[in-house]
Amino acid sequence: MLDVNNLRTFYRVDEGYVKAVDDVDFHLDEGEALGLAGESGCGKTTAALSIVRLLPSNASIMGGEVLYKGQDIVKMSDRKLRRIRWKEISIVFQGAMNALNPVKRIVDQIAEPILLHEEVSKEDALQRARKLVEFVGIDKVRAKDYPHEFSGGMRQRVMIAMALACSPRLVILDEPTTALDVMTKTQIQELVKDLQKRLTLSTILITHDLSVIAETCDKVAIMYGGKLVEYADVVSTFENPLHPYTSGLIRAFPNIYGSRELPLSIPGSPPDLLHPPDGCRFAPRCSMADKECSKPPPAKVVNGNHYVACWKR
Amino acid sequence: MSETLIPFRRNLSQFWRVYSGSKKGVLGLILVLFFFAIAALAPYISPFDPSKIDPSRTWLPPNSVNWLGTDWFGHDLFSQMIYGTQVSLVVGMFATLISIIVGTAIGLFSGYYGKMLGEFLERVIDFFLVIPYLPLMIVLVAIFEAMETPIPILWVVIFVIGITGWSGTARIIRSQVLSVKERQFVERARAVGAGDFRIMAKHILPNVFPLVFANAVLTVAGAVLAEVTLDFLGLGDVMTISWGMLLHFALSNSAVYRGAWWWIVPPGVAIILLVMGFTMIGYSIEEISNPRLRGRKA
Amino acid sequence: MLEAVKLLDDVLELKDLRVWFPVRSGILAGLLRKEAKFVHAVDGISFDVRRGEVFCLVGESGCGKTTTARCILRLIDPTSGTIKLIEGDRTTELSSATKPEIKRLRPKMQLIFQDPYESLDPKMHVLDQLSEPLRVNKIGGSRKEKMGRILSALSNVGLIPPETFLYRYPHELSGGQRQRVGIASSMVLDPILLIADEPVSMIDVSMRSEILGIMLDIKTKSQAAFVLITHDFSLAWAVGDRIAVMYSGRIVEMGPAFDVIREPRHPYTRALVSVVPVPDPTLQRKRIVLRGEVPDPVDVPAGCRFHPRCPIAKERCKTEDPEIQNVTAEHQVACHFWQEAFP
Numbered sequence: 017m018l019d020v021n022n023l024r025t026f027y028r029v030d031e032g033y034v035k036a037v038d039d040v041d042f043h044l045d046e047g048e049a050l051g052l053a054g055e056s057g058c059g060k061t062t063a064a065l066s067i068v069r070l071l072p073s074n075a076s077i078m079g080g081e082v083l084y085k086g087q088d089i090v091k092m093s094d095r096k097l098r099r100i101r102w103k104e105i106s107i108v109f110q111g112a113m114n115a116l117n118p119v120k121r122i123v124d125q126i127a128e129p130i131l132l133h134e135e136v137s138k139e140d141a142l143q144r145a146r147k148l149v150e151f152v153g154i155d156k157v158r159a160k161d162y163p164h165e166f167s168g169g170m171r172q173r174v175m176i177a178m179a180l181a182c183s184p185r186l187v188i189l190d191e192p193t194t195a196l197d198v199m200t201k202t203q204i205q206e207l208v209k210d211l212q213k214r215l216t217l218s219t220i221l222i223t224h225d226l227s228v229i230a231e232t233c234d235k236v237a238i239m240y241g242g243k244l245v246e247y248a249d250v251v252s253t254f255e256n257p258l259h260p261y262t263s264g265l266i267r268a269f270p271n272i273y274g275s276r277e278l279p280l281s282i283p284g285s286p287p288d289l290l291h292p293p294d295g296c297r298f299a300p301r302c303s304m305a306d307k308e309c310s311k312p313p314p315a316k317v318v319n320g321n322h323y324v325a326c327w328k329r
Numbered sequence: 330m331s332e333t334l335i336p337f338r339r340n341l342s343q344f345w346r347v348y349s350g351s352k353k354g355v356l357g358l359i360l361v362l363f364f365f366a367i368a369a370l371a372p373y374i375s376p377f378d379p380s381k382i383d384p385s386r387t388w389l390p391p392n393s394v395n396w397l398g399t400d401w402f403g404h405d406l407f408s409q410m411i412y413g414t415q416v417s418l419v420v421g422m423f424a425t426l427i428s429i430i431v432g433t434a435i436g437l438f439s440g441y442y443g444k445m446l447g448e449f450l451e452r453v454i455d456f457f458l459v460i461p462y463l464p465l466m467i468v469l470v471a472i473f474e475a476m477e478t479p480i481p482i483l484w485v486v487i488f489v490i491g492i493t494g495w496s497g498t499a500r501i502i503r504s505q506v507l508s509v510k511e512r513q514f515v516e517r518a519r520a521v522g523a524g525d526f527r528i529m530a531k532h533i534l535p536n537v538f539p540l541v542f543a544n545a546v547l548t549v550a551g552a553v554l555a556e557v558t559l560d561f562l563g564l565g566d567v568m569t570i571s572w573g574m575l576l577h578f579a580l581s582n583s584a585v586y587r588g589a590w591w592w593i594v595p596p597g598v599a600i601i602l603l604v605m606g607f608t609m610i611g612y613s614i615e616e617i618s619n620p621r622l623r624g625r626k627a
Numbered sequence: 628m629l630e631a632v633k634l635l636d637d638v639l640e641l642k643d644l645r646v647w648f649p650v651r652s653g654i655l656a657g658l659l660r661k662e663a664k665f666v667h668a669v670d671g672i673s674f675d676v677r678r679g680e681v682f683c684l685v686g687e688s689g690c691g692k693t694t695t696a697r698c699i700l701r702l703i704d705p706t707s708g709t710i711k712l713i714e715g716d717r718t719t720e721l722s723s724a725t726k727p728e729i730k731r732l733r734p735k736m737q738l739i740f741q742d743p744y745e746s747l748d749p750k751m752h753v754l755d756q757l758s759e760p761l762r763v764n765k766i767g768g769s770r771k772e773k774m775g776r777i778l779s780a781l782s783n784v785g786l787i788p789p790e791t792f793l794y795r796y797p798h799e800l801s802g803g804q805r806q807r808v809g810i811a812s813s814m815v816l817d818p819i820l821l822i823a824d825e826p827v828s829m830i831d832v833s834m835r836s837e838i839l840g841i842m843l844d845i846k847t848k849s850q851a852a853f854v855l856i857t858h859d860f861s862l863a864w865a866v867g868d869r870i871a872v873m874y875s876g877r878i879v880e881m882g883p884a885f886d887v888i889r890e891p892r893h894p895y896t897r898a899l900v901s902v903v904p905v906p907d908p909t910l911q912r913k914r915i916v917l918r919g920e921v922p923d924p925v926d927v928p929a930g931c932r933f934h935p936r937c938p939i940a941k942e943r944c945k946t947e948d949p950e951i952q953n954v955t956a957e958h959q960v961a962c963h964f965w966q967e968a969f970p
Contacts, residue, residue: 055831055832055833056831167920168688169920170920197687197688197858197921198687198858198859198860198899198902198903198904199687199898199899199902199916199917200687200920201902201904202902202914202916203916206916224831224832225832225904226832226906227861227904227905227906228904230904230905230906230907230908230910231904231905231908250908251908251909254906254907254908254909255909264833265832265833266906268832268833268835268836269832269861269905269906270861270862270864270865271861271905271906271907272860272861272864272888272900272903272905273905273907273910276864276865276884276885277865278836278839278840278843278865278866279835279836279865280836281833281834281835281836281837281840282833282834283837285801285803285834286831512745513740513741513742513745513746514745514746514747514748514749516702516738516740516746517738517740517746517747517809517812518748518759519702520700520702520733520737520738521733521734521737521759521760521763521764521812521813521816522730522733522734522760522763522764523759523763524763527763531751531759532748532750532751535748535750536748536749536750
């Protein structure tokens with residue numbers, strides 16, 4: 017359904033280009049849940065925004081293709097793109113739950129995308145909005161409330177309802193549960209899983225939290241320094257992480273069912289994407305790195321269905 | 330996460346780089362520097378002594394000797410215009426200095442202290458904000474002049490403009506202080522044991538300063554206008570040559586009726602240009618200091 | 628209960644701490660209002676913290692843990708209850724202490740902030756940041772001695788060589804480095820009590836351990852007591868010695884970290900532990916997902932505060948506030964039916 021090939025998205029700044037997404041590919045089938053993992057600055061949000069071409073003015077897709085049902089979004093005309101946005105692919109932005117319009121009722125805000133993208137009457141749109149409110153687990157009577165009367169968890173449900181307003185096939189969620197308490201996090205996770213099943217929805221979940229990906233996604237793509245370092249189904253990745261960054265990252269999350277010890281950290285800090293190193297971008301922090309890794313980015317090695325970009329595997 | 334106020338004193342070169350990209354900022358700077366140059370070089374570039382009277386050459390339009398003509402007394406207007414620059418700038422800057430000091434102090438205290446003191450000061454600021462500044466200035470100057478104090482009137486004018494113009498600054502500073510004092514590093518300072526005065530002086534003021542600077546430049550524009558207005562009304566120092574005084578004498582000697590445009594237009598245009606210059610600089614700095622005023626920066 | 632076994636190396640003792648904030652309302656409500664309404668941010672908590680231990684205060688947002696932290700440091704005033712700070716043989720009652728007493732004790736109890744970007748003054752370089760605590764509290768003697776303290780504090784947090792960091796500004800440092808500077812500025816005062824409010828939640832996962840390691844290091848070397856405030860059970864699991872779980876202003880369960888997490892007794896704790904995210908896709912467990920949200924701290928439910936969401940709530944829970952009961956000598960729980968199994 018979604019094929020991202022050799023995607024390159026750079027930001028233009030005074031000093032040059034920030035290579036936020038540098039040659040990334042992944043693939044999503046119908047009904048699949050893909051997790052795009054990585055820490056701050058690795059390019060995951062940029063990659064997701066590139067899919068719907070909702071990039072800020074100083075960013076541009078420099079190369080590659082984003083094939084949605086065979087059509088390349090990168091080369092699409094604006095008119096065609098508008099038909100895809102929200103109706104086929106929608107997105108829940110990071111922190112969006114805090115950006116709700118404080119002077120508009122919830123139901124009106126959910127109805128807004130419907131009115132914008134489809135030719136329906138206001139009454140119909142509001143009707144559908146009310147149904148969506150219930151659909152995401154909010155009591156129908158609260159639909160006419162204002163955002164400030166809702167808790168964080170409820171507002172996030174509203175954002176999900178908005179994303180579902182035009183019945184898309186693919187929903188991108190950028191850090192949907194990061195700012196929420198663990199119980200609310202779980203509630204939202206369950207909601208998304210439930211919606212996926214009921215609607216045969218495909219989802220791309222962007223997060224730095226590997227635990228959340230472990231629990232909710234089918235596949236995972238790990239990004240580091242703008243590059244894709246590992247890509248496989250979730251079970252294989254966690255049981256047998258091939259890339260040193262992946263195993264380092266997994267070990268960085270303490271496991272309450274494991275032993276009681278300080279999780280391991282990865283020394284150093286992420287690369288400067290303005291002037292990234294020539295060879296493997298993780299090499300400066302990698303315990304297995306050697307002379308080999310300073311050469312231009314390592315060849316992609318595919319291990320069955322388990323892709324990894326590393327000299328050492 | 331990002332800072333809205335650029336650390337000013339260290340990043341002067343970085344600041345200049347951004348500032349020089351702003352067309353109106355550079356234009357404003359050129360205008361202001363132009364007038365500063367004239368004021369500084371007045372004794373050297375003025376063809377005549379501005380107070381020199383030549384009774385044989387009165388009411389002359391611009392000619393080869395008097396480039397801007399002469400007034401009813403025979404003064405060379407070009408020289409008067411040049412020397413007038415000094416007064417505008419001096420009064421403008423000094424009055425602004427008073428405004429800024431008073432305004433920042435009151436704004437700082439009012440913003441930092443809540444409850445009684447803060448609220449009281451806020452009312453004071455509001456009070457001064459809504460009072461029409463022109464009648465207030467007129468009344469104050471008149472009182473001073475009636476008291477026949479030995480203080481030179483020019484200082485009275487500076488003082489009056491200063492203490493009627495502080496409220497704008499105070500309000501801006503106050504609202505900025507209100508938000509800065511909630512920031513975590515202020516809480517840290519408190520947790521470490523810093524007292525109120527130290528927090529205000531070392532933490533809040535430096536983080537509020539860039540806004541003070543932008544506001545100060547705009548206040549100078551207002552102060553120059555205020556000075557011109559007072560002079561024009563005849564409330565300023567009649568003995569001092571200033572653009573406002575030129576206009577005052579022009580109109581009180583029926584320059585319009587006599588068609589002596591050269592007595593009115595040059596001071597008017599000069600005032601406009603100088604005030605515009607300061608305003609452009611002020612807005613430029615404001616835009617740079619407050620990224621929200623700029624276009625969307627991803 | 629534990630009184631007889633009172634440990635001599637307590638650093639902090641809280642008893643029945645209550646922090647209530649008056650609810651502000653408009654004039655109409657003020658004219659019509661019969662009785663004052665309060666936000667029961669903290670509603671009667673007691674615990675002790677010992678030297679050299681990491682005591683975790685765990686709970687979701689709004690449970691009162693942050694308010695408790697700030698109250699201990701007297702950045703907020705308690706409404707009732709006692710807070711005792713014990714330095715060796717000298718005990719000070721913080722809740723009723725005078726301003727000069729609090730000022731004297733400030734250096735002994737320090738706060739580590741959550742946000743490395745916001746908790747440093749953007750206009751001050753590292754040296755200023757670290758000398759301020761010394762200057763304000765008149766500690767450290769001569770300039771040379773002060774510098775010695777500062778350099779060693781920077782080294783202890785891993786900013787090596789310390790001299791190279793002295794004149795850097797916050798915007799020139801990474802998040803992890805800023806957090807270290809923050810910790811250093813607290814440590815430069817040699818505190819006996821450190822309260823860390825979500826110290827790593829805003830730092831990249833791969834770098835959290837380093838910061839945590841520094842904190843544990845400090846704990847071992849200086850034997851300072853740590854109160855770690857977090858919503859993250861995994862964090863408490865990794866570094867905590869004892870845990871207290873807070874809900875709606877009260878402590879519902881308290882005990883050694885291992886016991887509370889592996890054998891939780893309070894229904895709330897059991898639910899929370901069952902949903903803590905774990906990086907293992909093959910893990911099978913029964914997740915107890917609670918319905919609803921944390922209660923409004925103004926209108927607290929009668930009886931047990933948790934009863935509206937509790938999977939095993941019974942009639943008694945709606946009217947009777949549970950008392951604290953012992954599971955073991957070290958493990959307490961506040962629930963009527965903690966011995967019952969879950970459905």
